Each structure stands twice: as structure tokens, then as C-alpha cells.
Amino acid sequence: MSPNPPVVLIVDDHQETLAMYALGLLAMGFQPVTAENAEDAFARACQIHPDAIVADVNLPGISGLELTRRLRDDARTRAAGIIVLTSQMSGSVAQTYDDAGCDRFLLKPCLPDALGLEIRDVLASRHV
Secondary structure (H helix, E strand, C coil), X not given: CCCCCCEEEXXXXXXXXXXXXXXXXXXXXXXXXXXXXXXXXXXXXXXXXXXXXXXXXXXXCCCHHHHHHHHHHCCCCCCCEEXXXXXXXXXXXXXHHHHHCCCEEEECCCCHHHHHHHHHHHHHHHCC
């Protein structure tokens, strides 16, 4: 990895979840940035060009899946690895995530260590 820590934008409407992931990812060598909704996340992503984005599917207003579609459609953000966190997992849901442009989707609850490993794997696969 580069000498600069990978920037990871975390999007969740629960403060406790944001804090848990931000602290965990910081301890693993990432540079976390947080947002509480999709609109704020999209604006921040366009400004900071994160290496990876972790978004909860159930966000107020615009969903994490719609956010993913917008990020993939925008030249400023389409290169970021995107991981969506969800409480639902089935074949049809998985296809929906793939169609939206997600690199990975993880079942909640997801511990920060497991999320960090997935982020590293996504970053490695996107930089090949």
C-alpha cells in the first residue's frame, strides 16, 4: 500500500456505528471520514475522492444502493471500492447489489476487523 493511509468514507445514520467503524478502521491504518446520510456522503466523496466507501443500505432519504448507483455514474467517484452493509441477504438481494455496482456486501452486524479485511481485499482487487 502507499505511504498515505487509504481514505475510507463510512456512511451510516447511527452515530454509535459510525464511531465504532471509524475508531476500528483508524486503528487498522485507514483514514476514516464519516457521513450520516447519502447526500452528505456523495458531496464528501466528490471532494475527497476516497479509496473506499462503506455504506449502510438503510439510510434516510436516499438508500445506500441508490448512493452506490450515483457514485458509479460520476467520474469523480466511480473508482472507489464500495462495500454495502445490509441486514438482508438472499440471492435476489445479492443480484440487486451487484447491479448497483457494489464491490462487496456484508451482513450486519459486522465487526470492524472483518470490515477492515474486506476493505483491504477490495482495494487490492481494484488496483490490479
